[in-house]
Structures are given as C-alpha cells and as structure tokens.
Amino acid sequence: MRADATAPSRAAMPADLPGRVRRALRCDAAPARRRGRLILAGCLCAGMAVPLAGPSGTARAQGIDAATAGVAAPPAAPATPPPRPGGLPGGGPIGAAVGGARAPADRNSPVTFTADEVQYDREAGVVTARGHVEAWQGERILRTDEFTYNRNTGVATARGHVQLMEPDGQVLFADYAELTGDMKEGVLEGLRGLLAANGRVAANGARRHGGTVTDFARVVYSSCDLCREDPMRAPLWQVRARVASHDQEAHRIEYRDATVQFAGIPTFYTPYLSHPDPSTPRASGFLFPTFGYTRFLGAFAETPYYWAIDDAQDLTIAPIFATDVPPSLSLEYRRRFNFGEIQAQGSIAYLRTNDISGYSNGAPGLNGHIFAKGRFTLDENWRAGFDVNRASNELYLRIYRFGARPVLPTVIYTEGFWDTSAYARIDMRAYQGLRPQVDLTRNTPYVLPNAYYERQMAADRIGGRLTWDVSALNVLRDSGADTRRLAGRLNYSLPRTDNAGGLWNFQAQIDTRGYWAQGQAADPVDLPRANGTNGDAIPRLAVDWRWPLARSAGEYGTQIIEPHVQLVTGPNTGAQRNRPNEDSIDLEFTDANLFALNRFTGRDRLEGGSRVDAAFRGAWLFPNGGQIEGLVGRSFRFHRDSTFFEGSGLEGRSSDTVARATLSPVPWLSLIGRARFDNDTWNTNFTDVSANVQMGNVGLSGGYLLTPSLPYLTPTGKPREEVSAGINTRIGRWTFGATGRYGIAISRPVSAYVSALYEDECFILDLRYLRRFAEDPSNGRQYASNTLLLFRIGLKTIGDFGFRAL
Numbered sequence: 001m002r003a004d005a006t007a008p009s010r011a012a013m014p015a016d017l018p019g020r021v022r023r024a025l026r027c028d029a030a031p032a033r034r035r036g037r038l039i040l041a042g043c044l045c046a047g048m049a050v051p052l053a054g055p056s057g058t059a060r061a062q063g064i065d066a067a068t069a070g071v072a073a074p075p076a077a078p079a080t081p082p083p084r085p086g087g088l089p090g091g092g093p094i095g096a097a098v099g100g101a102r103a104p105a106d107r108n109s110p111v112t113f114t115a116d117e118v119q120y121d122r123e124a125g126v127v128t129a130r131g132h133v134e135a136w137q138g139e140r141i142l143r144t145d146e147f148t149y150n151r152n153t154g155v156a157t158a159r160g161h162v163q164l165m166e167p168d169g170q171v172l173f174a175d176y177a178e179l180t181g182d183m184k185e186g187v188l189e190g191l192r193g194l195l196a197a198n199g200r201v202a203a204n205g206a207r208r209h210g211g212t213v214t215d216f217a218r219v220v221y222s223s224c225d226l227c228r229e230d231p232m233r234a235p236l237w238q239v240r241a242r243v244a245s246h247d248q249e250a251h252r253i254e255y256r257d258a259t260v261q262f263a264g265i266p267t268f269y270t271p272y273l274s275h276p277d278p279s280t281p282r283a284s285g286f287l288f289p290t291f292g293y294t295r296f297l298g299a300f301a302e303t304p305y306y307w308a309i310d311d312a313q314d315l316t317i318a319p320i321f322a323t324d325v326p327p328s329l330s331l332e333y334r335r336r337f338n339f340g341e342i343q344a345q346g347s348i349a350y351l352r353t354n355d356i357s358g359y360s361n362g363a364p365g366l367n368g369h370i371f372a373k374g375r376f377t378l379d380e381n382w383r384a385g386f387d388v389n390r391a392s393n394e395l396y397l398r399i400y401r402f403g404a405r406p407v408l409p410t411v412i413y414t415e416g417f418w419d420t421s422a423y424a425r426i427d428m429r430a431y432q433g434l435r436p437q438v439d440l441t442r443n444t445p446y447v448l449p450n451a452y453y454e455r456q457m458a459a460d461r462i463g464g465r466l467t468w469d470v471s472a473l474n475v476l477r478d479s480g481a482d483t484r485r486l487a488g489r490l491n492y493s494l495p496r497t498d499n500a501g502g503l504w505n506f507q508a509q510i511d512t513r514g515y516w517a518q519g520q521a522a523d524p525v526d527l528p529r530a531n532g533t534n535g536d537a538i539p540r541l542a543v544d545w546r547w548p549l550a551r552s553a554g555e556y557g558t559q560i561i562e563p564h565v566q567l568v569t570g571p572n573t574g575a576q577r578n579r580p581n582e583d584s585i586d587l588e589f590t591d592a593n594l595f596a597l598n599r600f601t602g603r604d605r606l607e608g609g610s611r612v613d614a615a616f617r618g619a620w621l622f623p624n625g626g627q628i629e630g631l632v633g634r635s636f637r638f639h640r641d642s643t644f645f646e647g648s649g650l651e652g653r654s655s656d657t658v659a660r661a662t663l664s665p666v667p668w669l670s671l672i673g674r675a676r677f678d679n680d681t682w683n684t685n686f687t688d689v690s691a692n693v694q695m696g697n698v699g700l701s702g703g704y705l706l707t708p709s710l711p712y713l714t715p716t717g718k719p720r721e722e723v724s725a726g727i728n729t730r731i732g733r734w735t736f737g738a739t740g741r742y743g744i745a746i747s748r749p750v751s752a753y754v755s756a757l758y759e760d761e762c763f764i765l766d767l768r769y770l771r772r773f774a775e776d777p778s779n780g781r782q783y784a785s786n787t788l789l790l791f792r793i794g795l796k797t798i799g800d801f802g803f804r805a806l
Helices: 094-098 394-399
Strands: 031-033 040-042 112-115 117-123 125-135 140-150 155-165 171-180 183-194 200-209 212-222 239-247 252-264 265-276 290-294 296-300 305-310 314-324 328-337 340-351 364-378 382-391 407-418 424-431 446-456 465-476 482-497 504-516 532-546 548-551 557-567 613-619 627-637 657-664 669-677 684-695 698-708 720-731 734-743 750-758 764-774 787-795 799-805
Touching: 112 140, 171 200, 212 252, 340 394, 364 394, 382 394, 382 424
Parallel strands: 290 799
Antiparallel strands: 040 112, 112 125, 117 125, 125 140, 140 155, 155 171, 171 183, 183 200, 200 212, 212 239, 239 252, 252 265, 290 296, 296 314, 305 314, 314 328, 328 340, 340 364, 364 382, 382 407, 407 424, 424 446, 446 465, 465 482, 482 504, 504 532, 532 557, 548 557, 557 613, 613 627, 627 657, 657 669, 669 684, 684 698, 698 720, 720 734, 734 750, 750 764, 764 787, 787 799
16 A cells, blocks of 8 residues: 555544544554544555445344354444544445445445554554444444454454444444455354344354355354343244355355254254345245145145246246155246236146046046236236136146136236226137036137227216217137127216205116127027027116215214115017027126116126116214115016016016115124015025124124025026134234134035134244035035145245145
C-alpha cells in the first residue's frame, strides 16, 4: 500500500463529539497511540474485504452452543458504537450496509473501521485496534473487542465478541477469528450463528476457504427457538454432525455422520445428509422419502427428486418401489411465464391381471394418466387456457390416489373481458368416461366448438338497458346424437321506482334458436322428432314489482318486510321434444331461480306460457352485523303444459313452495337452510341445511341434504339424502378436526375424516385418516383405495418425512 493513500474527506469524520481525534492515520506515520474514538480509513490493504456482512447496529442474538445439547445465547456484545462515518442509511458504503440500496461490494475500495484506541507499529507493520472495533468495506462488517492486522503477512485476527455479518442478514458469532487472503480464508473458534429462516448453527470451530465455503467441526443445527425459561435445554429437534460444510454459492449444507435428535434424544442416524441452506427457497435434490402400505401395492417407498431447472420452472420425479407390484413413476412439472403458468402431472405403471381381479373399472397392462393445465394472459382484455385430463381407467387413479373422477374433461379456451359491458368465450371440449358399464366411449361427446358473446349497452335516456348475446354450439359423437345450434337472446330491462317506494322492472326478451341434428332417436336421448333442421323464436314479457318496507327497532336494529310479485307471459313451449337437449338436463327449482325468466340452465329448453311468481321476504338486521332472514315463494301457471319433468316441482299449474331461512343473530352462530315442499301434500322434496357454531377455539358444523333423482343423471332413480357433522378445535399449537357423512337413503356411511396437526416455528406433525364408503354400482363392492392414513413429520428448513397407508 502506498504511503500517500487517500485520506477520508472531512465529511466522513464525526464532528459531533468534541475532543475526538479527527484525522486519518497514514500508513507510513510514526508509531502512534491515540486515546478516544478514532476512525481509520485507507491504511490497510486496498481491496481487503471483510468476509461476512450484514445490517449495522450491535447484534444481540442467540446461537447454538456446540458444547451442550441445547442452544445458548452468545456472549454479550460490546456497547453500540457511535454512528459510522458517512451518516444515516442510504448514503455511501454505510447506507448499503444498514439498509440502503443494495450494491455489490467494491473489493478495490478502502477498508474503514472505528475503534476507541488504535496502535500502529511501523517497523512490524502491525495495526492494532481495541475497544468497540467495527470494520467495514461496502456491505461487509466485522465487529470485535480487539482487531490486529499484519501488513507483512496479510493476517488479520479478531478476539472477543467477534461478530461477522452477511449482506443477507445472517450473523456469525465467535470467540476468536483469524482471517487471511483478502479475508476470504479464515479460522473461527467457539462459533455460533444465526441464519435465514430462523436457522441456528453452533460448532467447536470453523474454517472458511474460497470466500464461500465454511467447514464446521462438531456442529449442531436447528431452526427451533430456545426455551425462554431454560435456554440450555435441548430444542425440539436438532441435527448433530461430526463435520459439516456450508457452500454459500451452491446454497447447500452437507453433514457427515449426522444424528437427528428430538428433545435431546438421538432418533435417526445417517452417514450423509444434505439440504438447502435457509436462505434459498428452492434447490435441486432428493426429498425425504415416503413409506407406506396398501393392499394393492404392499409395502412401498416413494423417493422423489426435485429438480429446480431454473428460476421459472421445476420438475419433481417420484418413483414408487413396492413389494406386490412393479415399480411406477410419476412426474410433476411447473413453469411460470411473465404472462401465465403451466402445471402438469403424469404417471405410468404396470398392473397385472391378478392385481385387479374382482374390479370391473380397471384394465391390466400399462396404465397411466396426465393432468395438465395452463393459464395465460394475452393482453389487457384476452386470456387463454387449457385443461387436459386423461387416464387409463378409474381403478388406476384410485390405486395410486391421483383423484378418482367418473368423467375427465379436456378443455381449450380463450375468453375476453371488456369491463362489465362485454364478454366473449370460445372453447373446445372432449370428455372421457371412466366407467365402461355406464359410459360408452362412442357416445361420449366432443364439443367443437362452443362460442359465446354477450354485450350490455349503456343506459338509454329513460334508464333502460339493452343486453344481447349470440352463441354457437357443435356437439359430435362417434355414434349417437350430433347437434349443431345457433342461438341468440335480446333483452331490454327498464327499472322504475314509484312514489310509494315500490321497485318496478319491465322486461322484454326474445330467444332465437336454430338446429341441425341427427341420431337423436338413439338411447338415452330418445328424441326422434329432433332430427333434421328446425328453429324457433320465443318472445317473453315480464313485469317485476317488489316493495321493501323498513322500520327501526331502535337499539335492536332494523326490520324489513318485502312482498315480491312478477308477471311473465309468452307463448307455450310444451315438452319441446322436437329440439335436441344437450345443456338443459340438470334442473333444480329453488328460491334462487324462482324469479328467473327461464329456469332451465341452458338454451335447449325454454320456459314459456304465462305465470305469476310471488314471494314474501322478511328480515331483521341487528346492529352487530347479525341477521334473521326468511323467504317463502311459489309460482302459478295460467295453463298446464309438459315443459318440466315429473318431480321437478314445476310440472303442475301450481309449483312447489320454495323457502329460505338465515339465522345468524350473533357472530358465533350461522344457520342457512333451503327447502322445497310439495304443493299438495307439503312433503319435503328438497332440503339443504347447514349450521356452524364457533365457541372460542371450538367450531361445530352440521348439515342435512335431500335432493330428488333427476332423469339421465341418476339412472338408479334413488334420491340423495344424507347428514353430516364436524368439529374442529385449536389447543395451543395443536389443531384437531373430525367430519363425517352418513347416507340415509343408502343406509350406510359415506365418508369419515379425522386429523391432528401440530405446527410451531420449526416443526410440523400432521396426522390424517380418511375413509370413504363409495361402492361400484356394477357389482356393489367398495371402490379400491377407499382408505387413507397419512403420517407426516416436517423439519422446517430441512424437509418432510411421511408414512402413508391406503
């Protein structure tokens, strides 16, 4: 180093404390000793870098004591020194170190440090600083009681309360440190450290080489907090190893002869263990294996490998080795783009004939599946996506628990949004039925395409709005019914308010449909008159009136009553058996669609004729946000027709009575129920009730469901009737839950689920049990893999370990 090295500017000198020595020591000055706080800059080797850095301020933290089974606090750090030259955060090298803009350290910039006392021996070439020593270069910081630097040997030593801080906030504490080679090489004794994600490390000693790799001797690692009452007590879990290495470039920690301890008790030993360091959110490597047992696979082990391809994509490869079946392989790929994302899951396995004997929904040989989806934003108006779902059979999905579904849809679509005034969508669909006894492949439809556009115009001079839409549908089958349809709807709505507070809405609507169809006589459609080309136009007029009346109940809130009547008129449509029916099969009449002009879900069936819809609603709104609300309503048709099927609740001139009730007077109670009652006998034809009660840390839930059978959807003709109940509670760090469903109509349980979860800052224990009782309608046997038992242990910052039984 040249003797005329540049001294710091006067602006860098602390001028706020009188009597402080404010001059730069030159490296060729005579041996000197100065009392008081002293700042030294530019007199060490230019380019010398302190190896570790982090935020400024005296660090007081807790580390892991390698000499004990627990984790102990590091020795007290020296008192916080006065502000460093350079001023507040954000300016010069100081600002970058204490929270200003991050910038790479300049290795050619001078090292600056402050101390209470500095000695320089010109003959020996040794600089000694004592008392609240703090040295920094860019973002790298070293703090200690005593610091010496030998210019001849290039060796720097630090003794007493040594603190080495990284730019990312990680801090190492040591009793003694010896640093050489631009401070990228060094030895530390009595090491304790605070890492990212609450990680803590302790070692008898450490050696740093290459500026990026630190080797530890007799090391202990954990991410658990210490016991406040007894800091020397062992943490919940810790990893002890003979040696360990931390590679900051590869972001990995590797252990040799490692033992995992729980509460200080050795539980698991491995000659080698590796995991990403806590500062990296994702890194390639083997994940913890999952072990389990199923009656199909026997004992099995799943050994997944995670590949972080780059910052935007990753791949998980998970082979399964089992005792009773050949090995299988599953893959999961994820990728994010600036404009969207892709997720894909696939698998392949070989099933032998004896593996699936007795089950009708499987096939021997090579089996597999793929579930993939993508979502993309094309511009501010348009987005696109796809969902691809294909599988060999339902039994395969159940055996390997990829999610059992009777039908797999594949969809490719694009859609556009223009505020709230317009919407467009075009998609293509294909379906795969997984139950060969019910789903004939040749009858499975392809939708190529389904296009829809809707536009709402701005309000006109008198406040009315015009809404219109057009759609095109093309449904093809290898064998059976084919349908092509063009449809449109034009609706004009004019709202009004009378002097008495009544709310009126006048509507005029016309639906147009044009069809070309063939094969409609085949089962299960059975619509021979729908073949050929036909079309129609169905106009409707409607007047809707409701009169909300409110009164104050003082400190008890507000009470509301509201009569509601609607008159709808139009031509009778009848059963419409001369029209195909692809989108209007599923119909459920409730209070939700009582006042809809068309209660069918699609356009293939349109409700016509003249009718009056009437309902009465009452509500009590409480000041605490609670409410009691109810509605009862009915529909009266002027002429009887055969538009609706038997059991729909709309097949007669007078409909079933629909009702809704909400009971939520206090925040901890919620009861919601819907029902439909027969118009003659008042028997219940539909009921859906759910209740939730939250009492402190305990939550209770219950429900009852009754739905009638629907044509095409439930060929057995049995209604669905079941009850459900659940409970969940939180006790300290534990969360417990249990739910169950029982089928009254089928006289057997539907499902049962029990869970227990413990989670704190460093540990996860997850226990789950799921039992389904679903049966294959073709043979009355329960489906395969109806039971799941999951046991998972998670050591945060290291990984998960699990056991699974099916």
